[in-house]
Amino acid sequence: MPSYARLPVEFVRGEGARLWDEEGNEYLDFLCGVGVTSVGHCHPRVVEAVRAQADRLMHVSNIFYTEPAMRLAERLSRSSLGGKVFFTNSGAEAIEAALKLARRARPGGDVVVAHEAFHGRTYGALSATPQEAKQAPFAPLVPGFRAVAADPDALVGAVDERTAAVLLEPIQGESGVWVLPEELLRAAREACDAHGAALIFDEVQCGMGRTGSLWAHQQSGVVPDALATAKALGGGLPMGALITGPRLADVLRPGEHGSTFAGGPLVACAALAALDVIDQPALLASVRELGARLAAGLAVLPHVLEVRGRGLMLACALDIAAPEVVRRALLEQRLVVNATGPDTVRLLPPLTIGAGEADEALARLRGVLEA
Numbered sequence: 295m296p297s298y299a300r301l302p303v304e305f306v307r308g309e310g311a312r313l314w315d316e317e318g319n320e321y322l323d324f325l326c327g328v329g330v331t332s333v334g335h336c337h338p339r340v341v342e343a344v345r346a347q348a349d350r351l352m353h354v355s356n357i358f359y360t361e362p363a364m365r366l367a368e369r370l371s372r373s374s375l376g377g378k379v380f381f382t383n384s385g386a387e388a389i390e391a392a393l394k395l396a397r398r399a400r401p402g403g404d405v406v407v408a409h410e411a412f413h414g415r416t417y418g419a420l421s422a423t424p425q426e427a428k429q430a431p432f433a434p435l436v437p438g439f440r441a442v443a444a445d446p447d448a449l450v451g452a453v454d455e456r457t458a459a460v461l462l463e464p465i466q467g468e469s470g471v472w473v474l475p476e477e478l479l480r481a482a483r484e485a486c487d488a489h490g491a492a493l494i495f496d497e498v499q500c501g502m503g504r505t506g507s508l509w510a511h512q513q514s515g516v517v518p519d520a521l522a523t524a525k526a527l528g529g530g531l532p533m534g535a536l537i538t539g540p541r542l543a544d545v546l547r548p549g550e551h552g553s554t555f556a557g558g559p560l561v562a563c564a565a566l567a568a569l570d571v572i573d574q575p576a577l578l579a580s581v582r583e584l585g586a587r588l589a590a591g592l593a594v595l596p597h598v599l600e601v602r603g604r605g606l607m608l609a610c611a612l613d614i615a616a617p618e619v620v621r622r623a624l625l626e627q628r629l630v631v632n633a634t635g636p637d638t639v640r641l642l643p644p645l646t647i648g649a650g651e652a653d654e655a656l657a658r659l660r661g662v663l664e665a
């Protein structure tokens with residue numbers, strides 16, 4: 295279906311930060327399949343883990359235990375909120391799980407979301423995504439969502455005894471990489487505590503090391519009650535999770551939510567391998583360092599008005615049309631990036647890049663912007 299405006303390139307192979315098209319041209323991938331291949335393409339540890347598990351056991355359903363899923367749940371919980379984990383196949387499904395969990399904890403409660411948020415395309419997640427162009431064609435949406443400005447006063451004013459949850463991306467990704475101020479996250483935490491609502495962070499894009507800590511909220515000091523992850527979690531395979539803190543760990547009862555595929559041993563092994571690569575102090579330090587290097591390099595390129603983001607989750611606002619820049623970057627300079635708006639280019643490189651690849655991307659972008 296024509297639901298994507300695809301670019302005229304067919305990729306056939308990938309390795310690290312490189313992709314090759316069917317004519318043998320080599321590209322530098324600074325999009326990572328929209329924040330998915332954070333360990334680079336075909337990382338040997340992920341490939342080996344998948345290969346070994348594919349030989350052993352691929353699927354049994356969540357009616358049974360499997361060792362990889364249990365090990366992954368424990369690791370995700372230990373690395374973040376200390377509660378329990380619900381596995382999903384995607385980011386939107388992790389958000390659906392969060393919404394159902396919040397409503398189960400406070401029946402009939404509203405969910406407060408921020409303007410320009412993006413939480414996914416399924417009906418619940420879409421209803422939590424207050425963007426006219428994405429919602430309007432699909433009305434009526436799920437009731438019970440309240441969208442407020444990403445501003446502490448507006449947010450606090452929207453939370454009361456009928457609020458089930460406040461759902462926020464610590465860094466809004468799809469709308470153009472907007473880092474929510476720490477005071478906003480803190481105000482949300484206090485309002486939720488005051489009224490018994492759940493604070494849920496959507497770290498589908500900004501989590502899994504992308505900003506230089508395993509989870510983005512760990513740099514803010516604000517701890518949510520639940521956290522959604524997906525995109526990079528599976529090292530390139532479809533995998534998501536909702537991780538709770540202790541308060542929400544046992545809210546869902548048997549039979550109240552489920553997924554046939556989610557958390558299967560194959561994707562769980564891929565995720566464990568991806569975590570082995572990403573959850574390392576040296577790699578996370580490199581993300582912060584190269585993020586700063588890239589941001590500084592972007593800021594001095596022609597036509598760049600502003601650079602936003604944290605770690606290797608970056609966007610630059612341009613004084614020219616971003617879709618045209620993206621097209622030229624791809625076809626002329628063999629650099630994969632994407633546009634999140636009419637004048638914004640986003641960079642989500644692999645977290646495993648070196649300084650040389652960061653500089654190479656900057657040089658290719660300079661070539662496009664100068665042309």
Ligand SMILES: *Cc1c(COP(=O)(O)O)cnc(C)c1O
Nearest residue numbers: 384385386412413414467498499
């Ligand atoms: C991509 C994204 C989603 C949706 O994830 P899918 O896997 O596409 O369903 C949800 N929230 C955020 C912040 C995202 O970036």
